[in-house]
Amino acid sequence: MTDVSYDRTLADGVKPPEKHEEAPPAAPLTAADGTPLKKKLAITMRRARMRAFLLTAPLLVFLMVFFVVPIGQMLFLSVHNPTFADAMPRTTEALAEWDGSEIPGEDIFALLVEDMREARADRTIGRVATRMNYEVPGTRSLFTSTGRKAARLEPPFKEALIDADEDWGSLEVWAAMKRVSSTMTGSFYLAALDRQVNVDGEIVMQDENRQIYVPLFWRTFWMSALITVLCMLLAYPVAYLLSTLPLKYSNLLMILVLLPFWTSLLVRTTSWIAMLQTQGVINDLMVFFRIIGDDNRIQMMFNQTGTIIAMTHILLPFMILPLYSVMKTIPPSYMRAARSLGATPLTAFIRVYFPQTLPGIAAGTLLVFILAVGYYITPALVGGQSGQLISNLIAFHMQRSLNWSLAAALGGLLLAAILILYWLYNKLVGIEKLKFG
Amino acid sequence: MNATLKAAIAGAVAATLGTMSAHAADSITVVSWGGAYTKSQVEAYHKPFTEKTGISVISEDYNGGIAEIKAQVEAGNVTWDVVDVELSDAVRACDEGLAEVIDMSILPPAPDGTPATEDFIAGTLDVECAVPTIIWSTIFAYDSENMGDKAPTTIADFFDLEAFPGKRGMRRTPKANLEFALMADGVPADQVYEVLNTPEGVDQAFAKLDTIKSEVIWWEAGAQPPQLLADGEVAMTTAYNGRIFNAVAAEQKPFNIVWDGQVWDMDLWIIPKGAPNKEAALEFVKFSTDTQRLADQASWISYGPARQSSTPLIGTFATDESIAMGPQMPTAPENFKNALQNDFEFWADHQDELNERFNAWLAAN
Numbered sequence: 001m002t003d004v005s006y007d008r009t010l011a012d013g014v015k016p017p018e019k020h021e022e023a024p025p026a027a028p029l030t031a032a033d034g035t036p037l038k039k040k041l042a043i044t045m046r047r048a049r050m051r052a053f054l055l056t057a058p059l060l061v062f063l064m065v066f067f068v069v070p071i072g073q074m075l076f077l078s079v080h081n082p083t084f085a086d087a088m089p090r091t092t093e094a095l096a097e098w099d100g101s102e103i104p105g106e107d108i109f110a111l112l113v114e115d116m117r118e119a120r121a122d123r124t125i126g127r128v129a130t131r132m133n134y135e136v137p138g139t140r141s142l143f144t145s146t147g148r149k150a151a152r153l154e155p156p157f158k159e160a161l162i163d164a165d166e167d168w169g170s171l172e173v174w175a176a177m178k179r180v181s182s183t184m185t186g187s188f189y190l191a192a193l194d195r196q197v198n199v200d201g202e203i204v205m206q207d208e209n210r211q212i213y214v215p216l217f218w219r220t221f222w223m224s225a226l227i228t229v230l231c232m233l234l235a236y237p238v239a240y241l242l243s244t245l246p247l248k249y250s251n252l253l254m255i256l257v258l259l260p261f262w263t264s265l266l267v268r269t270t271s272w273i274a275m276l277q278t279q280g281v282i283n284d285l286m287v288f289f290r291i292i293g294d295d296n297r298i299q300m301m302f303n304q305t306g307t308i309i310a311m312t313h314i315l316l317p318f319m320i321l322p323l324y325s326v327m328k329t330i331p332p333s334y335m336r337a338a339r340s341l342g343a344t345p346l347t348a349f350i351r352v353y354f355p356q357t358l359p360g361i362a363a364g365t366l367l368v369f370i371l372a373v374g375y376y377i378t379p380a381l382v383g384g385q386s387g388q389l390i391s392n393l394i395a396f397h398m399q400r401s402l403n404w405s406l407a408a409a410l411g412g413l414l415l416a417a418i419l420i421l422y423w424l425y426n427k428l429v430g431i432e433k434l435k436f437g
Numbered sequence: 438m439n440a441t442l443k444a445a446i447a448g449a450v451a452a453t454l455g456t457m458s459a460h461a462a463d464s465i466t467v468v469s470w471g472g473a474y475t476k477s478q479v480e481a482y483h484k485p486f487t488e489k490t491g492i493s494v495i496s497e498d499y500n501g502g503i504a505e506i507k508a509q510v511e512a513g514n515v516t517w518d519v520v521d522v523e524l525s526d527a528v529r530a531c532d533e534g535l536a537e538v539i540d541m542s543i544l545p546p547a548p549d550g551t552p553a554t555e556d557f558i559a560g561t562l563d564v565e566c567a568v569p570t571i572i573w574s575t576i577f578a579y580d581s582e583n584m585g586d587k588a589p590t591t592i593a594d595f596f597d598l599e600a601f602p603g604k605r606g607m608r609r610t611p612k613a614n615l616e617f618a619l620m621a622d623g624v625p626a627d628q629v630y631e632v633l634n635t636p637e638g639v640d641q642a643f644a645k646l647d648t649i650k651s652e653v654i655w656w657e658a659g660a661q662p663p664q665l666l667a668d669g670e671v672a673m674t675t676a677y678n679g680r681i682f683n684a685v686a687a688e689q690k691p692f693n694i695v696w697d698g699q700v701w702d703m704d705l706w707i708i709p710k711g712a713p714n715k716e717a718a719l720e721f722v723k724f725s726t727d728t729q730r731l732a733d734q735a736s737w738i739s740y741g742p743a744r745q746s747s748t749p750l751i752g753t754f755a756t757d758e759s760i761a762m763g764p765q766m767p768t769a770p771e772n773f774k775n776a777l778q779n780d781f782e783f784w785a786d787h788q789d790e791l792n793e794r795f796n797a798w799l800a801a802n
Contacts, residue, residue, distance in 0.1 A: 126532025137790035141782050144532055209643075210790060212797035219800075279668070302654075385655065385799040393796065399504045401792060 071415075078408035082183040083131040087124040088115040092181040100175055100201075109158040109168075116143070116150040134403060135176040135187065135197075142167050172199045188409035213393065213410065217417070220390045223308060224372035230312045231319040231368050232361065239323035239360070244332070261317040269381050272310040276300040276382075302384030310382050315371055319364035326360030362429045370418055390414060464493040465518040465717045471498035472660045473683040477737030478521070480755065482725035485733075489724070492717050500658060503530050506709045510535050515711045518718035525781035525788075527567035527705045536566035536707040537715065544568065545727045547746035556728070556744050567705035568726050571740035574701040574767035574776070575613045578681040579673040580666045581691045592698030592775075595673055596621040596649055603672025606665045609655035611795040612784060613700040616777055617675065618645035620698040626777040633783065639791070643798060655799075666692055682739035682765050686754050696772040702779040703743065739765035 029037040085092045090111040098104050119125040129143035142165055153160045161168040179187065179197065190196055190203060194211040198204045205211070238257065242250050260268060275281045278297045286292045300306060330353065338348035376391040383392070390410060397407035425431070467483065469475045475496055483494040497517070499505060503526045509515045522530065530536040541562050544553035554562060561569040577595050581588065589601055595617065607614055619629050619638065622645045632638035654671055656662055662676035663684040678699070684690040706726070708718045724730065731742035732750035739762060742748065748768075754760035763769060767776070784791075 123532065123534030126529060126534070129532065130529075133786065133789055138786045140786045144785070145782075210793045210797055212793055212800060215797075216800060279670070388800060396792075396796070400502055401789060402504055402507055403789070 074408045075412050075415075077405055078188050078412045079184055079186065081131065081180075081185055081188070081405050083127050084177070084180040085183050087119045087122070087128045088112070088181070091115045091177070095178045095181045098174075098178060100171075100178060103169055103171060103174060106156055106158045109161055110155065113150055113153055113157045113161065116147050120147040120150055130402075131180055132173075132176060134191070134406070135180055136173060139167065139173060139176070142173070175199055175201070188405045189413070191406055192409040192413055213390070216388070216390045216393060217413070220373055220414075221417075223304065223387075223389065224369050224375075227308060227311050227315060227372045228319075228365050228369045230308070231316050232365060234312070235316055235319035235323055235364065236357075236361075239320050239327055242320070242324045243327035243330075257317055257320050260313070265314065265377060266381075268314055269310055269378050272306070272313070273301055273382060276306060276309065277302075301382055302387070304383075304387045306382040306384065307379045307387030307389075310378050311372060311375060314378060315368045318367045318371060322363040322367065323357065323360040326357050326363075330356045358429075362425075366422075366425060369421075373414065373418060463491070464495055465714045465721055466495045466497055466516060467519045467521075467721065468497045468499050468517050469521040470501065470659055472680070473687070473738055474659065474677075474679060474740075477679075477734050477740075478725075480737050481730055481734035482721070485730070486721055486724050490717075490720065492720075494721070502526060503535060506530060506535050506707075507533075510710050513711065515709050515713060517709050518712045518714050519706050519708055519721055521570070521704050522567070522707055524564070524567075524569075524703045524705060524779070525784050527564050527707055528781055528785060530707055530709075531564050531566035535710055537710055537712065538565050539568060539708065539719070539722065541565075541568070543719070544723060547728050547744065549746065551746065553726075553744075556746050558743055558745060561703060561743055564705065567707045568722050569703045569705045569743035570726060570731060571704050571734065571743060572701055572766075572768055573704060573740045574678045574696075574699045575608070575675055576678045576681070576694050576696055576699045576767075577617075577673055577675045578662070578666065578692050578694045580669070581693050583669060583672060588693065589673065589695055590697065591621075591695070592617055593621045593623075594695070595675075596645060598649060598652060601672065603652070604670060605649055605653050606656050606662050606671040606674025606676070607653050608675060609657050609799075611791045612788070613675070613779065614646065615639070615642040615791070616700050616779075617698060618642040620775075620777070621645060626698070626775055629777055630780045630783050639794070643794070646798070650798075663690065663692070666690070678765075678767055679738040679740045686757060686760055696767070697775050699767060699772070699776045700779050701767050701776055704740075735762050735766070739767075741766040741768040 031037050031040040091108065094104075094108045094111050098108065116125060119128060125143055125147040129140040129147075132143060133140040146161065146164055146168070149164055153164070167173050179185070187197065191206075192213050194206045194214045195203050196206055238253070242253055242257070244250075245253065273280070277283070278299060278301070280301070282300070283292075283297045287294050287297065292298065300309070334352055334356075335348055338352045339345070343351065373389075374391055375389060376395060379387050379389045380392050380395070383389070391414075394407045394410045394414075397403045397410070422431075467478070469478055475498060479494075479496055483496060487493050499520075501523060503522065506517065506520060507530075509517065527536070531538075541554055542552075546552050547556040557569060558572070577589075577592070579589060583603075584601075587600065589595060589597075594601055595605065615633060616629050619632055619642050620626060622641060624632050624641075633642065654665060654674075656665060656674070659677050659680050662671075662674040663680050665671045665674050667684070667690060678694060681692050681694050685692050706722045708715060708722065712718050726743070728744055728746045729750065731744050732747040732752075734740070735742050735747070735751045736753065736755045742751070748763075751762050751766070754762055764771060767773065
């Protein structure tokens with residue numbers, strides 16, 4: 001990455017102030033029009049800065065509108081859910097006063113019925129029911145069916161409601177209603193960590209057979225790490241060849257690296273399906289050459305293996321290119337010098353060559369890992385059931401279950417994890433040392 | 438939720454789902470599930486409707502669910518006029534205010550004068566926003582050429598890997614699969630949801646699914662199962678009955694349907710709230726759900742019409758007159774012996790937890 005101030009001076013043809021010129025002179029230097037040079041310089045510099053800022057303004061606006069704001073809104077959505085409070089205003093207000101020790105009295109029940117009648121008329125009762133169902137599974141129909149009956153209910157409402165469905169007499173339901181009536185909520189983050197609030201208000205683990213997100217986060221991270229390591233092992237020799245072969249061959253090799261890079265992701269993924277599936281090219285060849293029997297075809301697709309192979313291939317250029325750009329700058333004479341001073345090829349490589357490629361390795365691993373953690377299409381297509389990553393569950397909640405708040409919370413956790421990783425990386429390697437190309 | 442926020446996110450979702458299609462005022466956009474099913478609708482509804490009214494019908498495909506409708510409605514940018522949805526989605530769309538309420542009294546009466554409210558199969562007009570068109574069913578099917586001398590006849594056979602070895606195809610959702618598992622485990626059809634409503638019942642269903650998990654290939658789109666069977670990727674697969682019928686009737690595939698333990702459901706038209714051509718959309722819904730149109734559709738695909746008066750009018754397969762459509766329907770008495778109606782209320786209540794559990798179950802190795 002280029003230094004910004006260098007760019008600016010290039011763009012305007014103004015030289016940056018040099019230190020020795022700023023040393024206090026005996027008499028103030030003046031420009032041609034008589035203003036002190038120092039002041040003049042400051043004005044020119046400010047103008048240059050303004051111009052530079054205006055040049056980057058479109059990008060800034062673009063980033064704000066299409067990147068920062070939507071992500072901010074999405075994160076906000078993960079903690080902000082006013083569905084219940086909007087549709088059931090009276091109950092919400094009354095529940096704020098309720099202490100939660102026992103089933104509320106007739107007055108709150110009456111407000112609830114009134115709210116339900118209105119919500120039913122406005123057709124918002126379904127949203128309330130859906131929101132409640134996230135907290136206490138099975139309560140959706142409690143709201144929708146009672147909503148249908150609400151218009152016909154007669155006081156005393158407490159008895160009438162409990163009569164209509166005995167769940168209205170359950171403290172768990174009322175405690176959950178109090179929780180969802182608050183517009184700011186952490187319950188989606190709890191759900192995203194396989195946790196929930198029990199009837200006593202304590203945070204407990206989700207039932208074991210419903211724990212899905214934490215294991216998936218782990219899987220996402222270890223698979224991404226594995227893919228990153230595989231990419232590095234494969235990319236290092238290729239990048240070395242690219243940077244040392246004569247131009248004639250290295251250009252050809254570069255095209256071989258770039259061609260798949262330019263090919264559509266979907267095409268590459270689907271080709272891997274054709275190659276690796278049980279009736280695919282590789283299995284067919286192995287059967288043909290009698291390496292395996294026809295009924296022992298190897299399952300390489302629609303599982304973790306498939307995801308790892310396809311993603312390693314797709315992300316490989318992101319490792320090769322930064323490595324190549326770093327290796328290109330290492331003079332071959334260093335290695336020759338090391339050898340002439342008596343180092344074995346291995347020692348020369350480990351002590352002289354390898355340390356100089358570290359910035360490229362650091363950049364490549366960071367790039368590949370972050371891309372892998374958020375990968376969606378490839379695992380969706382080739383992952384089968386065991387190769388799914390957390391992004392596939394986010395997509396599921398965006399598109400299928402419509403629980404956008406949970407999707408936002410999962411995305412928020414992923415973002416937080418990557419930021420922590422970035423921070424760690426900065427501590428260990430130093431971001432300013434990275435070279436992306 | 439604040440309105441601009443919702444609109445912005447909904448807009449983003451709508452854009453990513455690729456639903457921003459242009460439309461002219463003299464046409465309506467009708468969205469359905471694609472493949473042989475959409476073809477049956479185009480032949481039986483769209484073409485005659487355009488002929489009668491001059492309004493052209495743009496047909497779009499989707500994969501079910503109400504995510505796209507929700508995204509469009511909340512972004513205030515509705516491009517779909519009529520959508521074919523499953524019952525549970527119709528109920529949810531209606532409850533959440535995503536669909537226009539339809540006055541059922543405008544539906545045309547049967548030819549003998551029976552009002553529509555009595556003509557439609559009992560209970561099918563209960564959703565205030567949706568008009569039913571077909572009864573369809575999830576069944577399982579096999580390729581008779583690959584099956585050897587013994588053929589499966591009951592839902593229990595689907596789960597019997599010893600007697601019938603080979604891969605199984607199943608839809609990647611707990612819906613219908615849990616019901617199949619319980620019925621295969623000996624639970625009578627009329628008690629399935631009672632059992633499934635208890636934690637032990639859910640455990641029982643998953644335990645039964647466990648017995649075939651290693652052999653299952655999961656499908657998502659309705660066109661996949663006939664393809665899986667044809668490719669020999671699976672020995673048997675669950676499928677929508679109409680898709681298998683079409684593979685047999687139109688492509689002469691040697692597939693057989695096992696009707697035992699079928700889980701039947703309805704498809705309905707809904708009009709998304711704020712549809713751009715609501716008037717024309719209503720006309721289309723009225724037109725396509727009259728007695729004759731529903732009977733016509735049944736000659737293109739083996740889904741049962743939602744009107745009782747349509748049943749006697751069901752004829753033969755549109756492109757092959759030797760095939761009588763009546764016996765192909767899920768509701769034909771011969772096929773309907775051990776049938777289970779999908780309980781939308783159960784699924785509305787429990788889909789979140791069961792989806793989570795199903796996903797966790799899938800992800801566990």
